[in-house]
Amino acid sequence: MVPNYQRIVVFRLGRVCPPKGPGVVLVLPLIDQWQKVDLRTRAFNIPPCQVTTRDGGVLLVGADIQFRIWNPVMSVVSVQDLNASTRMTAQNVLTHSMSKKTIREIQTERVKLGEYLGMDINEMTRPWGLEVDRVELTLGSLIKSPDEDQMAPLIVPPSVPGLEGLTGSIQQLAMHFLSHGASSQPQHRDSITFTDELSSDPEGIITTPSSLEDLLSSVQMILSEDLVHKVGACFQFEVSSADGQQLKYYLDLSQGDCS
Template identity: 75%
Template sequence: MAVLDLQSNRHPPRSHLHFYNLSYNRMTVPNYQRIVVFRLGRVCPPKGPGIVLVLPLIDQWQRVDLRTRAFNIPPCQVQTRDGGLFSVGADIQFRIWNPVLSVVSVQDLNASTRMTAQNALTHSLAKKTVREIQTERVKLGEYLGVDINEMTRPWGLEIDRVELTPGSLLKPPEETPPGSLVVPPSVPGLEGITGPLQQLAMHFMNHSLQPQQESSVAFLNEQSGIEPTVTTLSSVEELLHAVQLVLSETLVNQIGTCFQFDVSSGEGQHRSYYVDLCQGRGAAGAGSLYRQPDVTLTMCDEDLLAMFQGRLQPFAAYSSGRLQIQGDIKSALKLEELIKLLRK
């Protein structure tokens, strides 16, 4: 009788068991997203865009949106440097530049960014005066964006744009310095002017609205009663000689800008002059700069003398086309220090 081999029907030992291969989960990641994967607790490089494979039960993942987003800070009260109380908010645009840092660095990225931006807004504007907040909103927004970025970049988040929203003056400054004036948000004649032109117009209008015995240069912020020292100049060459006398390393460190003046005379002649305040003790002379100037001012010789002597308001010349500015308008405003020095 044949003996039945029961050994062949036995199960193999446990040591010979084979694990089944785990199947992958497939996900489609669009171009504006990334997948941050944690495999057994360790973070992996971001995955995507395209088809991404993850292991179930082993991988944990989180989607990160790289598109630009925005939020607003509601108006909050800020105690200004001059004792005023100002209500101001901000609109902020941001984006994530490092998906891994945005996931592992902070638990609630949105809430942390909002709180950081609001604290930076109040601390930054508390160092400014009411007049600076009203007239330099664009520049203050740029500075505020830099301050916020210093705190949020370690989180993988970058601020693209900060725009201060117009607020209201709840309490006027305790004491207004001589020569300064708080300009209301709406100045007659400036409706519809935006951007850098609005900054320049507001800056000029601040001084033109001040009570003065005679017209003064809008770049200046001087007390009335000071007699200028350039009223006797009769030519651009004499003005250029006066500029050469006041050049110094201190003035170069304070201004740090190269000016080019394209001046036309009544006889139809065109001449170029330069004032280089970027290196050494500075230089001034006739002709063109050896390099690209920071700002170029084009006007006639009579208007140039009148501007330095206080008989012509630069904003009136600029708005009427008698003064043309090519280049950085902020650099053009630095000419104020040179005019101050000449009129002492």
């Protein structure tokens, strides 16, 4: 009797048969060899291990991983010890992926990095009949601070206040066109508000007098596929006209080259 959450893989005279179950399954004694496979979602954790990041810092990073078997036959015939192979593969992918990121990226984009890590693990475990459903990164203590000469420019000049609540890549984009707008005299009475949708800090809002056309032109001049890949976010522009009308514009820098 096979329960609903299990399947039985039968080897008959050395040949694998299609998975059997659930319900009553007949196996031939002395001829069939069989193995049970649990299809329920299971989980394991990767203990925090030291990772040397791209900017020279050392951080303890672990992960909680949920997985399930979607092909019972492949899970039996592909690897001898499925659990040990999955753990080793997940740990290797974790250390390799985190070494390409900076300390700031790991701390601020933990959810997104967990999704990317799950896709990387699935590429290696899918031929085994196993699929990772969820990966949640767990951050430990910072063992070594990143090298100052390799860190990205995250310090905001005092002349541009209000950027403290934005992430690093969005800070640099905001500083690029806000610095040009601050050097010229405002020609219009409208005010443009720059908002980071990824930040919940109310201080992450910039208001500077300028025109919408000049602002979008400044942004368009520096758009590239590499920048879009690095930012990976959407921008919201709120325009308040002199008559009190509120207009919203969105700039999607989450995919493509924004052409």
